[in-house]
Every structure is written in C-alpha cells, then in structure tokens.
Amino acid sequence: MSALTVRPAVAGDDAFLRAVYASSRAEEVAGFGWPDEQARAFLAMQYEAQRRHFRSAWPRAVDGIVAAAGEPVGRLYVDRGAAAVTVLDIALLPTARGTGIGTALLRGLQAEAAALDVPVALQVRPGHRAVRLYDRLGFRSTTSGASEERIAMRWRPPGxxxxxxxxxxxxxxxxxxxxxxxxxxxxxxxxxxxxxxxxxxxxxxxxxxxxxxxxxxxxxxxxxxxxxxxxxxxxxxxxxxxxxxxxx
The missing domain is CATH 2.40.10 (Thrombin, subunit H)
Known part of the structure; x- marks a missing residue:
C-alpha cells in the first residue's frame, strides 16, 4: 500500500470533498430511482447539511484530506476530544476502497486513542459495507449516541x-x-x-x-x-x- 498522509482541508478542497461525499452515497441514492439532476441536488443539499452540523456540534474537529502516494483519495473528519476520539466521517473514493487504506487510518486512530486511554467512537448507517470493517477492528455497537438512522460503535483501549x-x-x-x-x-x-x-x-x-x-x-x-x-x-x-x- 502506498504511503498515506492526512492534511487539514482548505477552501480549495471543497469540490473534492463534495465528490467524495457523493460517491459514498451513490449506491444508496441510486436506489431512489431519481433523475440525475434531482439526485445531484439532493446530495449537494445533504453535504451542506452535514457540514453545518459538524461545524456546529464539533467546532474543534479537523476535516482531513487523505492522500495515497500524494494523490487525494478520501476524507477523514475527526474530533480529538478529552473523552474520546470521534470519527465524524471517513470516506474514500471508489478506486481506493478495499485497498487497506480505511483499515490503516482506523488503526492509526486506535493507537492514538490508546496512548491517551480514551475510546474511538463513530456512527454508521445500518447495512453499510463499513460495518464489517469496524467489527473486524474490534468496534462494538453501543446504545449511546445511536439513532434510527445510525448505529453507534465504539472501540476501547484493551484493559x-x-x-x-x-x-x-x-x-x-x-x-x-x-x-x-x-x-x-x-x-x-x-x-x-x-x-x-x-x-x-x-x-x-x-x-x-x-x-x-x-x-x-x-x-x-x-x-x-x-x-x-x-x-x-x-x-x-x-x-x-x-x-x-x-x-x-
């Protein structure tokens, strides 16, 4: 696997972040049967709503651009709080999925959290392909932070x-x-x-x-x-x- 880097996103990354978000929900939205224009408008609206929510609820979180061998391949949005390392969003372009990049990013966060003796927390849509990855890395479902639309999962440093x-x-x-x-x-x-x-x-x-x-x-x-x-x-x-x- 190519060397990975994560840098803070800047204003010029907006188009790339929108593309990553759209690709992460493309399969879901395709199931709605909407015309392309309607699907694009919906994804743009959803991206803006997510961005406003993240910035309001986690003002100190860092929105990161993931690069492999210098090429942008995804997004890693993380809040490093006193009580937990919270993954707000982790998403990769289709060409970067299944290559071990997601595993490497999450293992890095686990090691970071273990050094601070705090858990790693995240949420995922029921049935999402990433659930299997989270299970394999030791994340477990929890009722705290869960909703009808999202499963809350947490990994704790081993005792x-x-x-x-x-x-x-x-x-x-x-x-x-x-x-x-x-x-x-x-x-x-x-x-x-x-x-x-x-x-x-x-x-x-x-x-x-x-x-x-x-x-x-x-x-x-x-x-x-x-x-x-x-x-x-x-x-x-x-x-x-x-x-x-x-x-x-």
Missing amino acids: HAEWAAAVGVPGVLAGVPALPAECSPALRLGPFEQFSVALRVPADAAFAQGTHRFEHPALGALDLFVVPSARTGDDVTLTATFARAVAP
Missing part, C-alpha cells in the same frame, strides 16, 4: 480482561509475528489497574527496548513500549507494562 482473553491469539508487532503468551494478574492502584503482558517473537527478530506498533484481531492497533526480558533458542520474550484507568 486487563481483554489482554487476558487475547493470550494465545497471534498478532503482529512491527511487521513480525507476535504471540501474547502471558498476562499477569492485575494490581489495583487507586483508580488504576497495573499489569504486564509477555509477547513472544521469533528468535531472529531484532527488537530493542522501545515503542512499536502492535496489531491484533481482537485488540486493534496499539503502540506498545516493550522491553526484551528473555531469550531462548526459539523465541524472544518482550514485556509490555500497562496502567489503565478503571471504573470506581
């Missing part, structure tokens, strides 16, 4: 219970197979729980102490600070230590 359940299920650490092999008991320290996880990687993998991206089918994407702690002829054990806020 002790999630890591314990992930033991034995392989993931990937900086491109290298990595197996969560052990999760220590959680130690409760006031409003936090502290625990450690042992990850096993192949013996020939060169990992120094530091931060590396970990991707896991159940946990999502996380930037883990790991410390090499043991070595055998078959594998190297890396230890990551966590302190997570817990409900009182």
Whole structure:
C-alpha cells in the first residue's frame, strides 16, 4: 500500500470533498430511482447539511484530506476530544476502497486513542459495507449516541480482561509475528489497574527496548513500549507494562 498522509482541508478542497461525499452515497441514492439532476441536488443539499452540523456540534474537529502516494483519495473528519476520539466521517473514493487504506487510518486512530486511554467512537448507517470493517477492528455497537438512522460503535483501549482473553491469539508487532503468551494478574492502584503482558517473537527478530506498533484481531492497533526480558533458542520474550484507568 502506498504511503498515506492526512492534511487539514482548505477552501480549495471543497469540490473534492463534495465528490467524495457523493460517491459514498451513490449506491444508496441510486436506489431512489431519481433523475440525475434531482439526485445531484439532493446530495449537494445533504453535504451542506452535514457540514453545518459538524461545524456546529464539533467546532474543534479537523476535516482531513487523505492522500495515497500524494494523490487525494478520501476524507477523514475527526474530533480529538478529552473523552474520546470521534470519527465524524471517513470516506474514500471508489478506486481506493478495499485497498487497506480505511483499515490503516482506523488503526492509526486506535493507537492514538490508546496512548491517551480514551475510546474511538463513530456512527454508521445500518447495512453499510463499513460495518464489517469496524467489527473486524474490534468496534462494538453501543446504545449511546445511536439513532434510527445510525448505529453507534465504539472501540476501547484493551484493559486487563481483554489482554487476558487475547493470550494465545497471534498478532503482529512491527511487521513480525507476535504471540501474547502471558498476562499477569492485575494490581489495583487507586483508580488504576497495573499489569504486564509477555509477547513472544521469533528468535531472529531484532527488537530493542522501545515503542512499536502492535496489531491484533481482537485488540486493534496499539503502540506498545516493550522491553526484551528473555531469550531462548526459539523465541524472544518482550514485556509490555500497562496502567489503565478503571471504573470506581
């Protein structure tokens, strides 16, 4: 996959953003059976309504232009609040769908949210093709923020219970197979729980102490600070230590 960048949208991007929005709803609107002119007018009206709503409800959110290999391919509109990273809109041109770009963008947001110990929240239309992607990345439906037209979904940084359940299920650490092999008991320290996880990687993998991206089918994407702690002829054990806020 080509290198991805996301930059803040500027006034000159308006036509592109309108095209991305129209393409994201083209299949839905085609089902209405309207003439092309009526469909275009409806999509333009809907785009303006969405823009006004986003700017009013999330004034600090950033509307971003997603580019692959320097070419604009989509939109990522995100509000980075104190309590959550909220995805207001993620949409790609048809030619960019199914290429891994959406997955990469969401995994990046998961890692960003995990570092802040806040969830990633989003909404999606029932039956939309993106629901399968969100499920695969660990997002789960929630009643908070849901409506008749939208499913509210949320991904939370994994705590002790999630890591314990992930033991034995392989993931990937900086491109290298990595197996969560052990999760220590959680130690409760006031409003936090502290625990450690042992990850096993192949013996020939060169990992120094530091931060590396970990991707896991159940946990999502996380930037883990790991410390090499043991070595055998078959594998190297890396230890990551966590302190997570817990409900009182």
